[in-house]
Amino acid sequence: MCLCTGNQIYMSSGKSTVSCALSKSLYKMGKLAYILDGDNVRHGLNRDLGFKAEDRAENIRRVGEVAKLFADAGVICIANVISPYRRDRDVCRGILPDGYFIEVFIDVPLEVCEARDAKGLYKLARAGKIKGHCNLLSSSLDLLDDLFIFLQALLVSMIRTKYH
Numbered sequence: 001m002c003l004c005t006g007n008q009i010y011m012s013s014g015k016s017t018v019s020c021a022l023s024k025s026l027y028k029m030g031k032l033a034y035i036l037d038g039d040n041v042r043h044g045l046n047r048d049l050g051f052k053a054e055d056r057a058e059n060i061r062r063v064g065e066v067a068k069l070f071a072d073a074g075v076i077c078i079a080n081v082i083s084p085y086r087r088d089r090d091v092c093r094g095i096l097p098d099g100y101f102i103e104v105f106i107d108v109p110l111e112v113c114e115a116r117d118a119k120g121l122y123k124l125a126r127a128g129k130i131k132g133h134c135n136l137l138s139s140s141l142d143l144l145d146d147l148f149i150f151l152q153a154l155l156v157s158m159i160r161t162k163y164h
């Protein structure tokens, strides 16, 4: 399982871009993979959850449990979720066998993500029209010191160019 996350800034950081590129690479290597996308999961399995900390925790716990089912079936699960809190990521790490949980941190500055604002969520957050926008809750974010993979913005751009 691979869990894509962001810096202090999460939306539009390039998680989907990286997830798709990884999935294509794995396919070429003959590996079965499935992207468990936060947005999609929140339309079905997790549609009862919002964006306050407890809901994000439950969202990530369920994603981890589903990823474990994929792993049991021999499928690599690319969990494309924000997952801003370390304790939630640690729950997933604990659910999976040792070495199965690979965390990916995408290091992109706020200005860059906000300029992209693919879904217009930054604009809404700045206008106070959505609550719990994690980018504006940076004081409660957990820094990552147990990372497996750290992706610099430049590398994400290269990946995007290659796989677009």
Ligand SMILES: Nc1ncnc2c1ncn2[C@@H]1O[C@H](COP(=O)(O)OS(=O)(=O)O)[C@@H](OP(=O)(O)O)[C@H]1O
Pocket: 010, 011, 012, 015, 016, 038, 039, 042, 051, 055, 056, 057, 059, 060, 080, 081, 082, 083, 084, 119, 121, 130, 131, 132, 133, 134
């Ligand atoms: N506060 C708030 N209000 C409205 N919408 C929001 C909010 N936070 C996140 N999003 C959108 O939800 C997408 C999925 O979020 P996640 O499930 O990955 O978040 S989390 O891991 O539970 O923190 C997430 O997807 P991406 O844009 O792909 O990152 C956002 O589009």
Ligand SMILES: Nc1ncnc2c1ncn2[C@@H]1O[C@H](COP(=O)(O)OP(=O)(O)O)[C@@H](O)[C@H]1O
Pocket: 010, 011, 012, 013, 014, 015, 016, 017, 018, 116, 118, 153, 156, 157, 158, 160
């Ligand atoms: N390195 C990059 N350079 C330029 N644009 C990018 C880069 N990474 C992502 N994008 C663009 O930014 C937008 C959001 O990217 P996406 O991968 O959907 O982010 P996330 O899944 O984290 O919300 C998309 O339009 C995508 O094409």
